[in-house]
Amino acid sequence: MSDTSLDTATPAKLGRSLWDDARDRLLANKAAVTSIIVLAVIAVLSIFGPMFLPHQYDTVYRDYTKVPASLEAYPRQDQVEPAFNKIAKRARLSIESYKMREDGFVEAQVTSKRKIKERNAKRHFDRSDLFADTMVQGLTDGGKSATIVSRINYMHFYFGTDANGRDLLSRTLIAGRVSLTIGLLATIVAISIGVIYGATSGYLGGRVDLVMMRVVDILYSLPFIFFVIMLVVFFGRNFVLMFIAVGAVEWLDMARIVRGQTLSIKRQEYVQAAEAMGITDRGILKRHIIPNTLGPVVVYMTLLVPKVILLESFLSFLGLGVQEPMTSWGVLISEGARNLEGASWLLIFPSIFLTSTLFALNFIGDGLRDALDPKDR
Template sequence: MKPVSLWDDAWKRLRKNKMAIIGLWIVIIYFAIALFAPIIPIHPYEQQVLDHIYLPPSFKPAGEVMLKQWENHTKKIMKKEGRTEYTEAEQAKYDDMLEDIATNPIHQRHYILGTDSLGRDILSRTIYGGRISMSIGLVGTITALLIGIIFGALAGYMGGWVDSIIMRIVDIMYGLPYMLIVIIMMAILGRNIFILFVAIALVSWLTIARVVRGQIISLKNSEFVEAARSSGASSGRIIFRHLLPNTISIIIVYATLSLPSFIMSESFLSFLGLGVSAPLASWGSLVSDGVNGMGLYPWLLLVPAITMTIFLFAMNFLGDGLRDAFDPESKNQA
């Protein structure tokens, strides 16, 4: 009978989880769009076209939508004033708009998801906002993994006073008001994307450090570790070549489940006005901008909010699927 590796077995069970596979494909599509955003034929995310402010989502040319919007607004004024024809000023403006639409190629643009208060394309801003949000999530996750794995592995393998010191530091940092510290850092050091990376990753490594420590403690007295010690392997080699590879499944699951939490943290900071600075945008800052005008211009809120929600759900479905796939208990039950 051909032996089945942990990875083959996990992949086999992951494929049976339809929601996890759907989540995986959604995540791949999101990252592909974010990665290739510069070559996708969309309008520049920072370009302002003041003639196109607050255009609703439409597949029609911007000039046509703009003219229709002006006509509807003018008709409301005419109805309120009890007249049926344009004034001279309104007729002159209407003629000027027709001429401008016919001669200016910028009015041939299509805004399928609408525009914002400065005439910027919501589609391109949502895509580039996703690049920022996902980058912060990735950097936060990678930083948490690097710091947490190193400190957790050292604490679990070395034990004694090393373990006590590291775990007391973790306990102290757990007791600190994390979000308040992040807000204070952003307020003092300024709205800089690098500061945002550091602030979000500040205490994000604590949980993975505890998880890795527990796994290392349960494995460090195993026979394969004793064999490595007998062959003269150093502590570093034992940790990084023998112990950590046996905890990789838990680390992967933690990474997929923690990335959405980093995006949510960034979104919360951006909603408070402490996120990325203009002209850059993130999903959180776009949602914050959309809240102010959601009554009159609902697409400003709905587009980034729905986009972010779909990604967060996909990541959670994928994380849950990976957890079930790597869980030996579910293997035994099957």
């Protein structure tokens, strides 16, 4: 008699890993998911946005200093004629008649006491940010009378311009690149050093742990600002300096967190079994200790990025950050604070981007903390 129980046996269901459960809990957190979307949008705008903008972040428009944010194009209708008259006076031309054509050109009949030089007249008008493609036509009266036709050069400044006449939208997005890059790179360095240092100290224990933690205490006692100023004196202000200065200090907290986790993990049965099998200390750290500390590390990383961005903004506010014409959110906020009375948009828009990024990262950190909480598994 054949056994048919094997034919009717149902296939075993695959179990769910702890990471699958953590992912589902994270996706169920609406605040964290919304924050991930907001952060992704800001990152994409900062990375790719400047490529599609008509203005470069370092282009100076002398005729558009501190213009307010607007959806309408500049120059406005009431700005064209005064600007045209001012340029004509500078070129020593007298305007006999003036009209704005429907095709976006200005046409004016001008005269001069001397012979009008076509090249000189075109240079004066085209050098302005308001006009372009100037043509001198119909020279008469021995070259002392002519018709000047110039195209009105309309521009959009959706975030306005700064005190130097640079487009604030392009500068805000470029600043996002700098701030996010410093935040991520410095955080990666701090996490890498802190995890390796803390795991090694906690696992080896004894005198090694004592000496390594005293080194951390000594570094804690050094004033951060003094450390940064010392680096600025020796190496000057640049992007790499910010990355080194912040990353070289922020790993201390991570080292202590990982050391505490390691002291608990190294007493677990699977670590003792690995030791009994003769696996080297390096192998145990790589395969068992460090992977099991990733939960707190990931959470701390999302909290460290905004901390690093704030530190960079603080240093830039003090003048120890990135150099012109490059900028960061901290630099823009510093400039906006100085011009708050007459040009509030210089502070509002960079502040919106910075606060949105900080809130998003903190909400993501809270979501990851809840998702990776062992009590909820």
